[in-house]
Amino acid sequence: MSETHGIVYNILSLGVPFSVALLLASLGENFNQRAGVFNLGCEGIMCMGAFLGFLPPYFLKAGPWAPYAHLMGFTIAMAAGVLLGLLFALVTVTFRAEQGIAGIGLQMLGWGVAGTLFRHFIGGVTGVEGLTAWAIPGLSRIPFLGGILFNHNPMVYVAFAMVPASWYILFKTPWGLKVRAAGTAPRAADSMGINVNRVRYQALMLGGALAGLGGAYLSLCQAKMFADDLVAGRGFIAVALVYFGRWSPLGIMGGALLFSLAQTLQLAIQVGGIKFPYEFAVMLPYVLVILVLSLARKARMRGPSHLGIPYNREMRY
Amino acid sequence: MNKFKVAYSGAIILLAALAAAGGGALVLKAIGANPLEIYKTILTGPFTDMFGMTEILVRAVPLILVALGIAIAFRSGIINIGAEGQMLIGILAATATALHLPAAWPKWEVLPLVILAGAIGGGFWAGIAGTLRARLGVNEILSTVMLNYIAAQFYTFFLRGPMIDPGELETGSGTPQSMRLPESAILSRLVPGTRLHTGLILALVLCVVVYFFLWHTTWGFRLRAAGAEAKAARYAGIRVEGSLVTAMVLSGAFAGIAGAVEVTGVHHRAIENITSGYGFAGIVVALFGALHPAGIVPAAVFFGLLLVGADMTQRSAGVPANMILVLQGVIILSIVSAKMYLNNAYAQERAARFFGRFFAKPASDEAKTGGQA
Secondary structure (H helix, E strand, C coil), X not given: CCHHHHHHHHHHHHHHHHCHHHHHHHHHHHHHHHCCCCCCCHHHHHHHHHHHHXXXXXXXXXXXXXXXXXXXXXXXXXXXXXXXXXXXXXHHHHCCCCHHHHHHHHHXXXXXXXHHHHHHHCCCCCECCCCCCEXXXXXXXXXXXXXXXXXXXXXXXXXXXXXXXXXXHHHHCHHHHHHHHHHHCHHHHHHXXXXXXXXXXXXXXXXXXXXXXXXXXXXXXXXXXXXXXXXXCHHXXXXXXXXXXXXXXXXXXXXXHHHHHHHHHHHHHHHCCCCCCHHHHHHHHXXXXXXXXXXXXXXXXXXXXXXXXXXXXCCCC | CHHHHHHHHHHHHHHHHHHHHHHHHHHHHHCCCCHHHHHHHHHHHHHHCHHHHHHHHHHHHHHHHHHHHHHHHHHCCCCCCCHHHHHHHHHHHHXXXXXXXXXXXXHHHHHHHHHHHHHHHHHHHHHHHHHHHHHHCCCHHHHHHHHHHHHHHHHHHHHHCCCCCHHHHHHCCCCCCCCCCCHHHCCCECCCCCCCECHHHHHHHHHHHHHHHHHHCHHXXXXXXXXXXXXXXXXXXXXXXXXXXXXXXXXXXXXXXXXXHHHHHHHCCCCXXXXXXXXXXXXXXXXXXXXXXXXXXXXXXXXXXXXXXXXXXHHHHCCCCCHHHHHHHHHHHHHHHHHHHHCCHHHHHHHHHHHXXXXXXXXXXXXXXXXXX
């Protein structure tokens, strides 16, 4: 194996697990936006998920429950995501509040609550055990690709399985049709007997669960610790990825991989000794978001036409 | 009719305030603090001495400036979440200007230039998001959030590299901070022995300026028209895209001024964490002040009180400083939720009918006329 071969292999095999948090949150956000709700609170939900998911493995380091700690963490994070999704639905669907600003409110709330509880109950930096890698028998032995794609912790497979699953849900099930109708033609959907607001509530709860799970992945599998600024805008990047992926799960997966590869590439460059200021390296993903959004100009035409507009059945348009 | 409307609005606002306080109380309860005690400390603690009281105003100054800018943007139909980053770029520009102007120049020449530099820096940074929105349809919320992260990195890069105080390198402590500003670039103190500075006067003057600009000039009218109903404004011949960029640049300029005032008035050098969340708190202040200068001033003073009070509880009761974010978050959520019921004649009529059942004749009569008004 030549040296460049090894570097490329490292970048790719690191990039795949790095994309998981973004992928999960972004697939969740896709459900929200398909149903017509623009949820910027994704960032806040991820913060809460990251913090709450971190708790069980942190407190149950030893003892009879230790083997299930990660599973409990993921479950709690998803439950918290559902609750925050419900809160956001109450504010934006029932109270019909302006979604962009409400999202920023939810972001501050999630970030603040996670930070407050963390500082009070834990305080310092403490690590947890990550999930061990689980090589898929057979597939992981494929030369080169096997290690990149099939030798990761189980959550990676779950996340990538969510891509076809969420495609199937959106495009092949009655509920998915309702979700898409609620986002593109809520009035028509309503006249066909679909309860638009209920569908939006459901989509927000599902999206919240996925964002919470993404957050938990971040603290449990990726960083293996929690800090106030762990999420660092990934929730917002996840929202941008939905635009980039043109509201299709496959496109979103491409976007998530692009971002994680850019990140690992930047890490590799730094490790490789090519010097440029650390700050510019950190900046890179955020600059990339702005570039990606600028290039995705025409994508908006394909997006849900009622994205961001609360549905009010008593109002004429 | 009027009496009911007042009671209705009052009740909605009260409910929103209760919801916000209740949300905060839940979190306080979770960390084992007594919410009532904490709220009492936050709201009354700062009034115990002169320093605390002036400190409220010290916090209110950047909040007023940031909120004015955000109000301009929101009224013009573009949402600016990037005040935090715009402040940082404004601070960099203002600090660099102050350090490069000849030290012999008098105050009245240096300070306006420094503050202008801050405004240009902040305006430029916001202009990026404004232009991207107008030309390429990039969602301005996402782009301003991203520009916040980018600005934060720029800021630390400059403080650690090109702008670091040479003294820090000599002593080897390497604290990332700029050189101290020359005396000619420092806002004088209003009350000796406290941190209250003349920036307060500037902020109040700018409130009046913004009021006249938005409500008594054609330019301001165009911005508001584009924000209120873009289609109608376009039909009337207003260049909506252009006004979005203008509004964003103005909005950023105010955040930049806030940064410049903060560095020349309070810290006297660019340091880390200098914005202390004013960019985000300013959003809450602007919303709380109903996007109007006359509302923003009291709202900023109230939030100044919250910020000082939260600092005190951190010291006295060990409540983490992140608590202020929680409060801001629940306040935003309750304000935007309440808004929908405040200017909604239909919801109001329904409430009137509902309560009319309990209060016999007068209330329901009022409601009938209220519904038609």
